[in-house]
Amino acid sequence: GEDVEQSLFLSVREGDSSVINCTYTDSSSTYLYWYKQEPGAGLQLLTYIFSNMDMKQDQRLTVLLNKKDKHLSLRIADTQTGDSAIYFCAENGDYKLSFGAGTTVTVRA
Amino acid sequence: ETGVTQTPRHLVMGMTNKKSLKCEQHLGHNAMYWYKQSAKKPLELMFVYSLEERVENNSVPSRFSPECPNSSHLFLHLHTLQPEDSALYLCASSQDWGGATDTQYFGPGTRLTVL
Numbered sequence: 001g002e003d004v005e006q007s008l009f010l011s012v013r014e015g016d017s018s019v020i021n022c023t024y025t026d027s028s029s030t031y032l033y034w035y036k037q038e039p040g041a042g043l044q045l046l047t048y049i050f051s052n053m054d055m056k057q058d059q060r061l062t063v064l065l066n067k068k069d070k071h072l073s074l075r076i077a078d079t080q081t082g083d084s085a086i087y088f089c090a091e092n093g094d095y096k097l098s099f100g101a102g103t104t105v106t107v108r109a
Numbered sequence: 110e111t112g113v114t115q116t117p118r119h120l121v122m123g124m125t126n127k128k129s130l131k132c133e134q135h136l137g138h139n140a141m142y143w144y145k146q147s148a149k150k151p152l153e154l155m156f157v158y159s160l161e162e163r164v165e166n167n168s169v170p171s172r173f174s175p176e177c178p179n180s181s182h183l184f185l186h187l188h189t190l191q192p193e194d195s196a197l198y199l200c201a202s203s204q205d206w207g208g209a210t211d212t213q214y215f216g217p218g219t220r221l222t223v224l
Contacts, residue, residue: 043215095207
């Protein structure tokens with residue numbers, strides 16, 4: 001957790017875009033991940049990006065990677081109430097995944 | 110549905126009980142993991158098994174005992190737990206361990222409450 005940092009909370013209006021930010025420390029990470037956890041559920045893999053890419057788009061999700069600054073972001077377009085959840089950033093360095101503490105996203109009407 | 114199932118989904122036990130958590134993956138993966146998720150704390154990796162051999166044990170107390178009888182099944186045997194062990198226990202699997210194909214897929218978790 002201490003190698004990956006995220007802001008803890010984000011509130012967004014339905015229909016707006018959400019941007020969740022993450023910073024990491026391990027420059028040898030091969031992949032960086034975004035997971036979503038809904039209440040009472042496990043972690044759902046949302047998307048991942050290979051470390052030699054700058055951007056990856058998958059429907060409403062856009063991942064941006066700034067490898068120089070070790071900064072990763074997840075943008076959710078047209079945020080819906082079903083997007084309310086905790087979002088975890090993770091990096092795979094040193095033979096294991098290191099997770100951030102999670103960003104709780106609340107979507108308000 | 111991620112292809113990783115866990116049972117039971119909820120478990121309440123006393124400190125003197127012995128119970129086991131079960132995880133099964135239907136993905137043909139070679140590596141399996143146990144994580145502990147406590148409130149307000151990041152996920153803690155507990156154990157990693159690769160090809161049925163334990164490859165990581167992150168200073169987990171001996172009251173937690175993992176078992177991996179084959180590459181599809183992983184157990185976590187619990188005995189003499191403490192109230193602070195109450196948490197969500199998550200199982201995950203990946204194609205391999207420590208390589209480029211180690212993207213992890215998680216089960217729904219077992220919510221454990223120790224009284």
